[in-house]
Amino acid sequence: MTVYNVTIDGTEHRLELETAAGGWRCRLDGREVEINAVLARPDFLSVIMEGKAYPIKRERVEADWRIWIGDQSYTAEVRDPRSLRGRKQRPDHGQGARQLVAPMPGKVVRFLVGENSTVEAGQGIVVVEAMKMQNEIKSPKKGIVLKLVVAEGAAVNAGDVLAIVE
Amino acid sequence: MFKKILIANRGEIGVRVIRACRELGILSVAVYSEVDRLSPHVLNADEAYPIGAASATESYLNGERILDVAKRCGADALHPGYGFLSENAKFAQACTDAGLKFIGPSAASMEMMGSKTRARQEMEKAGVRFVPGTSRALESVRQAKEVAAQIGYPVMLKAAAGGGGKGMRLVTSAQELQPALEASQGEAQRAFGDGEVYLEKAILNPRHIEMQILADERGNTVYLGERECSIQRRHQKVLEEAPSPLVDSEMRRQMGEVALRVAKAAGYSNAGTIEFLVDQEKNFYFLEMNTRLQVEHPVTELITGLDLVEWQIRIAAGEELPFQQKDVLIRGHAMECRIYAEDPDNNYFPSPGKVTMLLTPAGPGIRLDSGVYEGWTVPIDYDPLLAKLVGYGQDRAQAVSRLVRALDEFFVAGIKTNLGLFRRILAEEDFLSGNVDTGYLERLLGGAEPARSESSAREGAASLAAIAAAVFAALDATPKAVTNAAVSRDSASNQGEGAADAGVSGWKRAARLEGLR
Numbered sequence: 092m093t094v095y096n097v098t099i100d101g102t103e104h105r106l107e108l109e110t111a112a113g114g115w116r117c118r119l120d121g122r123e124v125e126i127n128a129v130l131a132r133p134d135f136l137s138v139i140m141e142g143k144a145y146p147i148k149r150e151r152v153e154a155d156w157r158i159w160i161g162d163q164s165y166t167a168e169v170r171d172p173r174s175l176r177g178r179k180q181r182p183d184h185g186q187g188a189r190q191l192v193a194p195m196p197g198k199v200v201r202f203l204v205g206e207n208s209t210v211e212a213g214q215g216i217v218v219v220e221a222m223k224m225q226n227e228i229k230s231p232k233k234g235i236v237l238k239l240v241v242a243e244g245a246a247v248n249a250g251d252v253l254a255i256v257e
Numbered sequence: 258m259f260k261k262i263l264i265a266n267r268g269e270i271g272v273r274v275i276r277a278c279r280e281l282g283i284l285s286v287a288v289y290s291e292v293d294r295l296s297p298h299v300l301n302a303d304e305a306y307p308i309g310a311a312s313a314t315e316s317y318l319n320g321e322r323i324l325d326v327a328k329r330c331g332a333d334a335l336h337p338g339y340g341f342l343s344e345n346a347k348f349a350q351a352c353t354d355a356g357l358k359f360i361g362p363s364a365a366s367m368e369m370m371g372s373k374t375r376a377r378q379e380m381e382k383a384g385v386r387f388v389p390g391t392s393r394a395l396e397s398v399r400q401a402k403e404v405a406a407q408i409g410y411p412v413m414l415k416a417a418a419g420g421g422g423k424g425m426r427l428v429t430s431a432q433e434l435q436p437a438l439e440a441s442q443g444e445a446q447r448a449f450g451d452g453e454v455y456l457e458k459a460i461l462n463p464r465h466i467e468m469q470i471l472a473d474e475r476g477n478t479v480y481l482g483e484r485e486c487s488i489q490r491r492h493q494k495v496l497e498e499a500p501s502p503l504v505d506s507e508m509r510r511q512m513g514e515v516a517l518r519v520a521k522a523a524g525y526s527n528a529g530t531i532e533f534l535v536d537q538e539k540n541f542y543f544l545e546m547n548t549r550l551q552v553e554h555p556v557t558e559l560i561t562g563l564d565l566v567e568w569q570i571r572i573a574a575g576e577e578l579p580f581q582q583k584d585v586l587i588r589g590h591a592m593e594c595r596i597y598a599e600d601p602d603n604n605y606f607p608s609p610g611k612v613t614m615l616l617t618p619a620g621p622g623i624r625l626d627s628g629v630y631e632g633w634t635v636p637i638d639y640d641p642l643l644a645k646l647v648g649y650g651q652d653r654a655q656a657v658s659r660l661v662r663a664l665d666e667f668f669v670a671g672i673k674t675n676l677g678l679f680r681r682i683l684a685e686e687d688f689l690s691g692n693v694d695t696g697y698l699e700r701l702l703g704g705a706e707p708a709r710s711e712s713s714a715r716e717g718a719a720s721l722a723a724i725a726a727a728v729f730a731a732l733d734a735t736p737k738a739v740t741n742a743a744v745s746r747d748s749a750s751n752q753g754e755g756a757a758d759a760g761v762s763g764w765k766r767a768a769r770l771e772g773l774r
Contacts, residue, residue: 095727099719106727115728119720128728134614136725147725148614150670158722159668162680165719167726195609195637226606
């Protein structure tokens with residue numbers, strides 16, 4: 092059984108998975124769960140659980156995964172203690188540190204908080220001006236602003252790192 | 258009939274016009290900017306020519322370059338779509354001067370109705386009732402204050418040269434008037450190159466109801482029913498429907514006849530739309546005329562059974578309308594959702610980028626006019642309209658239930674969209690009872706966030722999400738041959754080792770095959 096530590100919307104879960112007889116054996120937080128899960132196409136998993144059918148999609152959002160069930164989405168972080176792959180996929184600066192990236196090309200107007208400030212998830216960190224509108228870029232998590240990577244007035248491209256929050 | 262039409266546009270409307278050309282056996286020519294090389298309108302056209310850098314001014318607004326392409330490829334007509342050059346009288350004239358038939362009204366009617374102040378002057382002459390206010394640009398703060406005092410506050414300042422909310426200001430008292438006027442003029446100058454501003458009575462919570470007309474070049478004009486377009490955000494339409502839940506057949510007849518008067522006063526031909534503001538007492542006032550095809554034309558097509566783009570082309574080719582007003586029948590109900598690449602959690606800021614997954618709806622009563630496909634990158638340079646999802650049913654309730662079902666089938670990954678907004682609107686009480694006005698959406702968005710799903714349901718789903726996330730990760734790490742899909746394929750195909758190998762690691766299988774060679 093491979094063990095995965097999965098964090099969904101901030102809550103940690105322990106998943107034990109192994110392939111068995113053309114399907115999966117699965118234990119979620121110690122509880123045995125019967126599932127039939129088949130990949131229909133990349134990032135699209137058809138799950139049948141206790142007779143109920145769920146088309147589940149996966150979306151990459153910046154450095155995270157988002158799992159979609161119907162019109163609801165859940166942020167997901169998966170750590171496979173056995174392989175390095177899980178960790179390498181996320182451009183991380185250490186346990187739990189997250190990057191704040193520019194969603195589109197623009198100019199950094201001002202920072203709303205300083206380095207070492209404590210922030211809440213969703214709190215505005217920096218204002219970027221693009222397409223004649225000002226856009227507040229929000230913190231992806233609750234934590235401390237480790238570093239403000241660009242300076243006020245800097246021109247940024249989509250994907251450029253603006254700040255790091257731990 | 259035309260042999261070749263150049264479409265001076267892009268995105269979903271580019272595809273729409275190409276489809277009409279296909280159905281009429283006419284060759285279609287696409288023009289594309291640097292970022293649109295792989296845009297669906299380019300992929301679907303018969304011919305395609307590059308016209309410049311990404312910015313609209315360099316490409317889709319560059320009339321000279323477009324006319325140059327028309328000349329080179331031998332197009333005999335041009336369809337301007339909506340936006341861009343579609344209401345540019347100079348461009349329409351330049352087409353005519355170049356011997357290229359412009360599919361739309363004459364430059365003269367465009368000019369008359371294109372300036373909001375001029376349109377009001379003409380409507381005054383034609384005896385068409387419009388929203389009380391000035392018909393000429395405001396000359397001074399003093400004049401503005403006089404008119405405002407006369408018609409009574411609140412008043413609305415508006416730009417004569419264009420719409421989309423630019424240059425608009427609501428003024429509730431005399432003290433606010435001067436700063437509002439200055440701001441309005443500045444904004445209009447920047448947006449349209451014309452700082453002309455006029456003033457109208459602000460009708461409280463009006464409904465925006467518009468009437469579609471079609472006129473051939475022989476003087477025959479008909480109205481094709483109204484559209485309710487009150488669901489707007491920052492003066493941009495988001496959801497439209499036909500017919501309007503407010504309008505009965507008598508009101509339709511009255512509005513239709515006023516619309517015909519307007520069209521005749523403007524010497525109008527081809528497709529056009531007359532916009533009205535309707536107050537709480539069901540009085541309707543002429544607001545403005547759009548001298549082009551509109552984004553929301555599909556809802557009218559569905560309830561009348563007429564293909565508006567096809568008729569635009571036929572009219573431009575000199576054909577006479579073979580039907581009369583009495584032949585125009587309205588049947589059923591249609592509703593359109595404008596799907597935009599916008600981030601609803603960030604004030605609907607445009608959200609361009611690569612569409613990594615796209616699952617689209619189909620089935621009874623569903624029409625999708627799309628300008629995107631999976632794998633394509635939505636550019637930042639243009640209006641972020643991705644697609645129009647239209648539901649049609651025998652009545653409003655069925656149109657709604659079909660749309661709700663279709664929204665469940667719709668999935669976009671890689672960019673943010675306003676899909677969630679429609680789920681909210683289509684479940685909301687006032688909307689479902691047809692009780693809307695132009696303030697509706699701002700009120701809905703400004704109100705309380707909808708309650709998140711029941712916590713137990715969401716908890717259950719979170720467990721499922723955890724399982725799915727782990728399964729995805731396990732599949733990411735596994736060599737392809739061992740995925741369940743490959744396993745079921747192998748068991749079914751019975752090649753050589755066949756079923757006995759089901760579930761065996763790909764490495765072992767490959768090794769076995771090697772060993773047996």
